Amino acid sequence: MKVLVINAGSSSLKYQLYNMEDESVLAKGLVERIGMDSSILTHKPTNKEEVTEVSEILEHTTAIRKVLDKLTDKEHGVLNSVDEIQAIGHRVVHGGETFKGSALVTGEVKAEIRRLFDLAPLHNPPAIMGINAAEKNMPGVPQVVAFDTAFHQTMEEKVFLYPIPRVLYKKHHVRRYGAHGTSHQYVSKAAAAYLERPIEDLKIITCHIGNGASLTAVEGGVSVDTSMGLTPLEGLMMGTRSGDLDPAVVTFVMNKEELSISEVNSMLNKHSGLLAISGVSSDMRDITDGMEAGEANSTLAFEMYEYRLRKYIGAYAAAMNGVDVIVFTAGVGENSVVVREKVCQNLSYLGVEIDPELNKIRSGEPRRISSANSKVEVLVVPTNEELVIARDTNRIVQEAKQAQ
Ligand code: ADP
Numbered sequence: 001m002k003v004l005v006i007n008a009g010s011s012s013l014k015y016q017l018y019n020m021e022d023e024s025v026l027a028k029g030l031v032e033r034i035g036m037d038s039s040i041l042t043h044k045p046t047n048k049e050e051v052t053e054v055s056e057i058l059e060h061t062t063a064i065r066k067v068l069d070k071l072t073d074k075e076h077g078v079l080n081s082v083d084e085i086q087a088i089g090h091r092v093v094h095g096g097e098t099f100k101g102s103a104l105v106t107g108e109v110k111a112e113i114r115r116l117f118d119l120a121p122l123h124n125p126p127a128i129m130g131i132n133a134a135e136k137n138m139p140g141v142p143q144v145v146a147f148d149t150a151f152h153q154t155m156e157e158k159v160f161l162y163p164i165p166r167v168l169y170k171k172h173h174v175r176r177y178g179a180h181g182t183s184h185q186y187v188s189k190a191a192a193a194y195l196e197r198p199i200e201d202l203k204i205i206t207c208h209i210g211n212g213a214s215l216t217a218v219e220g221g222v223s224v225d226t227s228m229g230l231t232p233l234e235g236l237m238m239g240t241r242s243g244d245l246d247p248a249v250v251t252f253v254m255n256k257e258e259l260s261i262s263e264v265n266s267m268l269n270k271h272s273g274l275l276a277i278s279g280v281s282s283d284m285r286d287i288t289d290g291m292e293a294g295e296a297n298s299t300l301a302f303e304m305y306e307y308r309l310r311k312y313i314g315a316y317a318a319a320m321n322g323v324d325v326i327v328f329t330a331g332v333g334e335n336s337v338v339v340r341e342k343v344c345q346n347l348s349y350l351g352v353e354i355d356p357e358l359n360k361i362r363s364g365e366p367r368r369i370s371s372a373n374s375k376v377e378v379l380v381v382p383t384n385e386e387l388v389i390a391r392d393t394n395r396i397v398q399e400a401k402q403a404q
Contacts, residue, residue, distance in 0.1 A: 001020045001021075001086045001087060001090070001181060001394055001397070001398075002017060002018065002019055002020070002079070002085050002086055002087075003017070003018045003020055003085070003087045003089055003390045003392050003393045003394055004016075004018075004028070004085050004087075004088045004089070005017075005018065005085070005088075005089045005090075005091070005389045005393070006064075006089070006090050006092065006134060006171040006387045007090070007091040007130075007386075008060060008091075008123070008126045008127055008128050008129055008130025008133075008184055008265040009120065009123075009126050009306040010034075010126045011032070011033060011035055011036065012030065012031060012032050012033075012034060013030070013031040013060060013063045013067070013130065014028075014029070014035065014324070015030075015066070015067055016029050016080065016258045016386045016391065017079075017085070017389070018027040018386075018387070018390040020377060020390065020391075020394045023150070023387065023390070023391075024046070024364055025046055026045070026046055026078040026079075026288055027041040027043065027045040027046060027070075027071060027078045028044050028070075028071070028386075029041065029067065030042050030195050031045055031057060031063040031066065031067065033057075034057050034058070034059065034060060034063050035057075036058065037207070038054050038055075038056070038287070038379055039054070039055060039056060039057035039063075040052060040053070040054055040373055041053045041054075041055070041057070041063075041066055041067070041070065041104050041173070043067070043070040043071075044185075044381065045076055045077070045078050045177055045294070048075075048076060049076070049079075051070070053066075053070075056159055057328075059133070060121075060129040060130055060132075060133035061131070061132070061133040061136050061137065063133065064133045064134055064137045065137055066132075066183060067166045067231070068082050068137060068138075068159055069366050071085075073379070076178065079304075082137075082138060082181055084285075085138060085141060086142075086397070087141065087142050087143070087144065087393045087394065087397040088134045088138065088141055088142070088144070089102075089145075089146060089389040089390055089392065089393030090127055090131055090134070090143065090144070090145050090146070090200065090389070091127070091146055091148070091182070091385065091389055092104075092113060092123075092124060092145045092146065092147050092148070093120045093123035093124060093127065093148045093149070093179065094116050094119050094120035094123060094124050094147065094148070094149055094177065095116070095145075095147030095148075095149045095150050095153075096112075096115075096116045096119060096149070096173065096177070097173070098112050098116075098146075098150070098155075099147045099153075099155065100150055100153040101150050101392075101398060102144055102145060102146040102147070102389070102393070102396060103144065103145055104130055104142060104143070104144055104362065104396050104397070104400055105142075105143040105144065105145055109145065109156070109309065110128060110131060110188045112291050113117045113127065113131075113145070114128060117202065118172075119173060119230070123403040125173060127145070131143060131145070133392075142393060142397045142400065144389075144397065146182055146388065146389040146392050146393075146394045147182075148179045148180060148181050148182060149177045149178060149224050150180075150181050150182075151161070151177060151178075151181030151182065151184055151216075151390045152176075152177060152178035152179075152184075152216070152223045152226050152308075154180050154222040154223050154224070154248050155176070155221075155223060155225060155226070156176070156224070157225060158227050160175045160176045160177075161176075161263050162174065162176065162230075165389050167194065169247075171314065174230055175230065176226075176228075176229040176230060176234070177229070177230060178214065178216070178223065178226035178227075178228045178331075179212070179227075179228045179232045180208045180212070180214045180216075180224075180226075180228070181216075181223065182332065182385040182388045182389065183206075183208045183329060183383040183388075184206045184208060184214075184218065184223060184226070185223075185225055185388065186207070186312055186383055186384055186385065186387070186388045187206050187327050187329045187331065187381040187383055188204045188216075188218040188221070188327065189208050189221075189343045190366050190381045191204060191206075191325050191327045191366065191379050192204070192221075193360065193366075194366040194368075194381070195325065195377060195379075197216075199220070199221040200221055202218075202219075202220070202221075202324045202325055203217075203218075203219050203322050203323050203324045203325070203327075204217075204218040204219075204252060204318040204323070204324065204325040204327060205217055205218070205316045205317070205320075205325070205326045205327070206218055206322050206327045206329065207309065207313070207326065207327065207329065207333050208329050208333065209278065209309070209328070209329075209330050209331070209332040209333040209339070210238070210283065210330035210331035210332060210333070211238065211240070211331065212232055212237040212238055212239075212241065213227075213235070213236040213237075213238045213239075213243075213330070213332070214226055214227045214228045214232070214235055214236065214310075215227045215235065215309075215312045215313065215315040216316075217319050217320050219306055219320050220344065222318055224320065225316060225319050227243075227312055232305075233268060233269060235312065236305075236308075236309055236312060237271050237273050237284030237304055237305045237308045237315035238273045238274070239245075239273050239274050239283065239284075240269065240270050240271065240272060240273045240274070240275045240276075240282045241268065241269050241270075241272055241273050242268045242272035242273060242276075242288065243273070243308060244308070247250070250268070251265055253267075260341050274287055274301045274305060276373075277297060277301035277304055278290060278297050278298045278300075278301035279297050280295075280297070280298065284305075284331070284332045284339065286298070286307075287302050287341075288336065288338050290336075295393075302342075302366060305339075306342045306343055306346075308391075309339075309343055310346050310347065311342050313326065313347060314338075314347075314350075317350055321374055323350060324376060324377060325376065325377045325378075326344075326347075326352065326376055326377070326379070326380060326382045327378075327379050327380075328340055328369075328379070328380050328381075329381050329382065329383040330383055332381050333380065334380055335362075336369075337359055337360055340354065340369065340378075340380070341354065341359055344370075344378060347376075348376070348377055351368075351374065351375025351376055352370065352374055352375070352378060353370060353371045353373050353375075354369050354370050354371060354373040354374070354378050355369060355370065355371040358370075358371075361386050364382055365382070366379060366380070366381040367379065367380055
């Protein structure tokens, strides 16, 4: 089966086309600046030359049509006909408490995603646009939705509730949901497979650290705690997001600076984190370059980032009463030798010891970076959220066909 995976944002649309027979990627790409004057489509067919096209793409239906044109193009295409696409999988950020796994798209599923707009006002509406756009371009092709929150639905009430009046949970669904679930699930499974140990026996801490960053405590294969909360703002210090702070900071700053709700939201989500402290960049590469050049603000930003990350690892070792495996993944986790090194240096009380040489090796495969003496296995596992969505889509569509 050929599965098209779509990740629709408000002004962008990422795609990957899979051949599920061997799970190979036939093509992938990105449409940027949807709704703006010059939209850019970058199409990367496997084993063929990449192509970029600038045109006016006003909405997602046209974006998908252009993608399908590229996928079937004589020169840059990888399909003879659009009919070869037998299923479509979409990434959706918020599944609330309804979705504990991926689901076949139906009218009721779409209505439920709409009901959840309130909890993810920036992220869920584009997902619906993507689903409708795919439906218009490929009517009758089954679609599946995979949710960033679903993996964390196993968290217990004592973990997911905030200690605030219960009525807010009942009335407005205020609780911790987490995010990056597809990635945490994938890398924890891949880590167990790499170690050739049953995941049921393992206590794993997965560190998904990219622009957004979250940690998950995975015990026996299920998420028991995760650092993001009602929204992806809670938890670790990130590229531009603050992560944890005293909630009173919000009201205090709003009062002193006379900020509106949207201004304070923007401050905490877009103008905080590494960017705010370094004053130069939200990108860890720039921060570590600055640190190596002896730049004080970048050094401080790095130290705060590392300290907060390490505190969360300690917290999750406490949450699970131990840890067998620590996994690093996503942009920073997969690439930053120095972040992994500093974090692990300061976890010696847990028996963590990394091998500096293994830590330097680059490869696109799961690998061990801990030394033979380490009491905790430390791994780098490249994440692959699209593959999880493609697998879920394949499975759910096959099951639906068999049930007919
Ligand atoms: P997103 O959260 O947007 O999916 P990624 O997981 O792709 O992001 O992570 C992007 C981040 O990864 C960049 O902002 C950068 O900070 C970091 N990164 C990428 N490559 C490196 C590297 N070689 N060294 C350190 N950090 C890196």
